[in-house]
Amino acid sequence: MRRSVAMTGSTEAELADHLLREDGQEDLCLGTWRPSTGRRRRTAILHRAILPGRGDRAIHGNASFEPAYTLRAAQEAAAAGVGLAFMHSHPRGSGWQSLNETDRIAESRVANVARELTGLPLVGLTLSGDRCWSARVWEGAGREVTPVPCETVRTVGATFGATFDDSILPVPQPSEMQDRTVHTWGEEIQAKIARLRVAVAGVGSVGMAIADVLARTGLECVGVFDFDTVESVNLDRLRGASRLDAFLRRSKADLARQLLDEGSTAAAPRHEIHEFSICEPAGLMRLLDFDLIFSCVDRPWPRHVLNVIAYADLIPVVEGGMTAFRHVDGSLRNAYWSSTLVRPGRPCLACLGQYDPALVQVERDGSLDDPSYIANLPPDSPIRRRENVAAISASVVAALLEQFITCVAHPSGFGDPGSLRFSLRDHSVKRLDTACRAGCPYPLSVGCGDARLDPTGSHAAAEQARRTRSTVPIQVAPLRVMAAGHHALGERLARFAQ
Ligand SMILES: [Zn+2]
Ligand SMILES: [Zn+2]
The missing domain is CATH 3.40.50.720 (NAD(P)-binding Rossmann-like Domain)
Structure with missing residues (x-):
C-alpha cells in the first residue's frame, strides 16, 4: 500500500501561518486526519488543526511539547473517530525533509499514544522554510513502531500543490x-x-x-x-x-x-x-x-x-x-x-x-x-x-x-x-x-x-x-490483436484459428 497526505489550501495556509514563525524558530502543532482508501494507496486527509494553547509547548530555537497537549489532542481525535497528526517546521530546511534522530524519538512517543487512543496510526509532517511538506505514517506499536514514508503530500486550493519523496518517486529525467x-x-x-x-x-x-x-x-x-x-x-x-x-x-x-x-x-x-x-x-x-x-x-x-x-x-x-x-x-x-x-x-x-x-x-x-x-x-x-x-x-x-x-x-x-x-x-x-x-x-x-x-x-x-466483448468469435480475435499493434502475435493466432 502506498501512502500519501492531502489537505485543502485553507488548512495548509492555517498550518503554515502557525509553523513558519516570523522569528525564524521551529514550531509544532497537532491535528486530526481521516483515511481515504484506494486500491493501492491510502491517503491521510488532514481534517483540522489543533493549535497549542498557553503552556502546551516551549520554543527555544527548537520546539518541545507537554504530554498533556498530546493527550488532549488524541482524546479529541478519538472522540471524533479520526486519527492524530503531528506537525513541526524546519525553517532553515528546504525540500522534502528526512527524519532526524530527535524527530524520530519525539514522534515515536506520540505515535504510541495516538495508536492506543484513536486506533489509527500517527501521521507525522514536516514543513520546510520553502513551504515544502514531507510526511510519514507510523505503523506498528510499542517498540516496533516505525515511520513509513509517504510518497506525496498534496494541497488542493486555487493551485494544486504536490511535494514528493524523491526516493520513492524519483525526479524523471526529461528526454x-x-x-x-x-x-x-x-x-x-x-x-x-x-x-x-x-x-x-x-x-x-x-x-x-x-x-x-x-x-x-x-x-x-x-x-x-x-x-x-x-x-x-x-x-x-x-x-x-x-x-x-x-x-x-x-x-x-x-x-x-x-x-x-x-x-x-x-x-x-x-x-x-x-x-x-x-x-x-x-x-x-x-x-x-x-x-x-x-x-x-x-x-x-x-x-x-x-x-x-x-x-x-x-x-x-x-x-x-x-x-x-x-x-x-x-x-x-x-x-x-x-x-x-x-x-x-x-x-x-x-x-x-x-x-x-x-x-x-x-x-x-x-x-x-x-x-x-x-x-x-x-x-x-x-x-x-x-x-x-x-x-x-x-x-x-x-x-x-x-x-x-x-x-x-x-x-x-x-x-x-x-x-x-x-x-x-x-x-x-x-x-x-x-x-x-x-x-x-x-x-x-x-x-x-x-x-x-x-x-x-x-x-x-x-x-x-x-460480456459482449468477451464473446468475440475466434476468427475475429487475431484481427483485434493486430489492431492493437501486435501484428506477429495476431498472425500466429490467425494460423491457430484456421
Ligand atoms: Zn525536526
Ligand atoms: Zn453544490
Whole structure:
C-alpha cells in the first residue's frame, strides 16, 4: 500500500501561518486526519488543526511539547473517530525533509499514544522554510513502531500543490522528446506534472484526446476508465479510432492503451487502463489512487461519483462539456462549451447544473439505457441530445487542459480561473459566478474520505459491454490483436484459428 497526505489550501495556509514563525524558530502543532482508501494507496486527509494553547509547548530555537497537549489532542481525535497528526517546521530546511534522530524519538512517543487512543496510526509532517511538506505514517506499536514514508503530500486550493519523496518517486529525467515542453515551464514544473497520477474518466471524443496529450507531456501514470466499445457512430470524432476498431467492437480502453503506448514521452510509463465504470465499486477503488481527474463522462451517475470524491477525498475534478442549439430548420444556431475545476471552495457539479441529481437513481435503475424510457423524455432533455462534432470537442479538450495547466503550473502565481463558459457565435468567454446553493451536501463533506456515502453500485450497462466483448468469435480475435499493434502475435493466432 502506498501512502500519501492531502489537505485543502485553507488548512495548509492555517498550518503554515502557525509553523513558519516570523522569528525564524521551529514550531509544532497537532491535528486530526481521516483515511481515504484506494486500491493501492491510502491517503491521510488532514481534517483540522489543533493549535497549542498557553503552556502546551516551549520554543527555544527548537520546539518541545507537554504530554498533556498530546493527550488532549488524541482524546479529541478519538472522540471524533479520526486519527492524530503531528506537525513541526524546519525553517532553515528546504525540500522534502528526512527524519532526524530527535524527530524520530519525539514522534515515536506520540505515535504510541495516538495508536492506543484513536486506533489509527500517527501521521507525522514536516514543513520546510520553502513551504515544502514531507510526511510519514507510523505503523506498528510499542517498540516496533516505525515511520513509513509517504510518497506525496498534496494541497488542493486555487493551485494544486504536490511535494514528493524523491526516493520513492524519483525526479524523471526529461528526454529530448520533451525539449519544447520543459523549455515552456521549466524543469521544476515538469518534475511535478510528470509525477502526478492523473485519471481520465471516459475516453470518448474529449477524454481520448486528453489522455493522448497527457502521455505526450510526459506524465508517467495516466489512468483511463471506460467500459464502452468503439462503434461506427464514434468515428467522426474519436481520436485514433478506425473502421476496423468499430468492426471488431474493440474497447475504448484498449484503444487508449495503444494511443498511450505509442505517444508516451516518459522514460518508464506505467499507465493504468481500466475497463470499469467509475460507478462500480472496483472502478471507484482504483480511481481513489489518483491525484486529479478529468471528467469526460456525459451521464448523471458518474458525474455524481466525481462530485462526491472531489470534496470528500480532495481529488480535484476538471469538468466540462458542450451544448449545441439548432434553428428549427436544423441549421446551427450556437454552441457553448464550459470548463470548471471542482474542488473545495468552488461550486459543485450539481449546483452548476452539469447534471440533475434526480436522474442519478434513474440511471442506477438502468432506465437511461432503456430506449422506451428515453423516447418518452422531452426532446430538449440533456439525455436525448446527440449534437457533437469533432471541431467543438477539440475546444472542450483545450478548455479542460487549460484549467489543468493553470492549476498545476500556475502561470505568474495565478490559479484556478473559476467556471468558464465559451460561446461559438461571438467567440466570447464568460466567468460564471454560480455558488453552491444553501444546504448543498457536497461542500459539507470536505475531507470525510472513507466516511462518504457510497455512490457506487452494480452497473448493468458496463457488465453487458464487457460480456459482449468477451464473446468475440475466434476468427475475429487475431484481427483485434493486430489492431492493437501486435501484428506477429495476431498472425500466429490467425494460423491457430484456421
Ligand atoms: Zn525536526
Ligand atoms: Zn453544490
